[in-house]
Amino acid sequence: MTTVTSKPEISVSGLYVDSVHKQFRLRDGTEFTALKNISLNLEDNQIGVLLGPSGCGKSTLLRMIAGLESIEEGTIRLNGRVIRGAGADRAMVFQSYSSFPWLSVRDNVAFGLKGRGEALSLREGVVDYYIDAVKLTAFANAYPHQLSGGMQQRVAIARTLASNPELLLMDEPFGALDPETRWQMQALLLDIVRKEKTTVLMVSHDIEEALYLGDVIFFMGTKPGRVCDVIRPNIERNGQDRDALLELDRYRELEREIRAKMRSQALELVA
Numbered sequence: 285m286t287t288v289t290s291k292p293e294i295s296v297s298g299l300y301v302d303s304v305h306k307q308f309r310l311r312d313g314t315e316f317t318a319l320k321n322i323s324l325n326l327e328d329n330q331i332g333v334l335l336g337p338s339g340c341g342k343s344t345l346l347r348m349i350a351g352l353e354s355i356e357e358g359t360i361r362l363n364g365r366v367i368r369g370a371g372a373d374r375a376m377v378f379q380s381y382s383s384f385p386w387l388s389v390r391d392n393v394a395f396g397l398k399g400r401g402e403a404l405s406l407r408e409g410v411v412d413y414y415i416d417a418v419k420l421t422a423f424a425n426a427y428p429h430q431l432s433g434g435m436q437q438r439v440a441i442a443r444t445l446a447s448n449p450e451l452l453l454m455d456e457p458f459g460a461l462d463p464e465t466r467w468q469m470q471a472l473l474l475d476i477v478r479k480e481k482t483t484v485l486m487v488s489h490d491i492e493e494a495l496y497l498g499d500v501i502f503f504m505g506t507k508p509g510r511v512c513d514v515i516r517p518n519i520e521r522n523g524q525d526r527d528a529l530l531e532l533d534r535y536r537e538l539e540r541e542i543r544a545k546m547r548s549q550a551l552e553l554v555a
């Protein structure tokens with residue numbers, strides 16, 4: 285593990301968060317510091333995980349990167365450009381399945397492309413490709429209410445990937461799924477992201493998910509929200525059976541370390 289003592293080097297490609305602070309004004313007029321001096325760098329084609337206890341500011345940071353929350357202090361750059369509000373270069377997948385209920389799977393996935401005015405033939409090819417990637421070809425004409433939670437989340441992932449974002453942001457995308465479906469979805473995401481060479485930043489408070497998916501884990505602490513550690517698991521996942529992966533010494537050692545950090549953060553919260 286690397287204790288964060290200095291800012292990461294600026295790289296032109298990828299995501300670069302530099303000295304970001306976030307304060308909220310509460311109802312009684314007092315200011316609450318949700319994020320303090322956040323600096324991090326996520327390289328292209330990597331999966332980054334924001335991991336930390338409840339309330340440490342994971343979703344707030346993700347929303348700032350998405351442009352859904354204002355940035356008053358600090359700078360966020362994506363591939364060299366300063367982020368100022370929402371943009372087509374970023375797409376977000378939420379925990380709740382955010383498909384359009386009145387559109388079929390096919391039309392949901394096509395939605396992002398229509399907005400960009402792609403030619404029809406090209407659009408159809410892209411839509412079919414992503415429906416296939418999330419293994420929903422047999423359900424292309426079904427409507428969201430006819431699908432399970434996991435399938436609906438696959439629609440949301442296909443729709444965001446089809447819009448070809450430079451950065452895919454995911455806020456606990458599998459949090460509402462049962463463990464078995466969650467594992468399947470994680471494996472599917474890993475597979476798609478490797479093939480598509482997508483850059484992903486996701487929020488999780490699940491250590492196993494972070495270690496399974498993350499090329500880099502930004503471990504966050506509370507009071508105020510900050511990045512405490514940058515962890516690069518360096519676990520060889522290619523072709524690894526999941527259960528075998530969980531038995532690796534490296535995996536178990538990291539899991540133990542992170543669990544201890546989680547516990548000490550939880551103690552600070554109640555102190």
Ligand SMILES: Nc1ncnc2c1ncn2[C@@H]1O[C@H](COP(=O)(O)OP(=O)(O)OP(=O)(O)O)[C@@H](O)[C@H]1O
Pocket residue numbers: 308309310316318336337338339340341342343344345489509
């Ligand atoms: N609009 C807001 N106004 C005031 N406080 C807010 C606002 N949004 C978030 N907060 C506070 O900022 C802190 C960080 O919230 P955030 O949702 O980002 O945490 P989190 O790490 O994602 O938590 P969880 O894992 O429980 O979802 C919390 O204390 C929360 O109450």
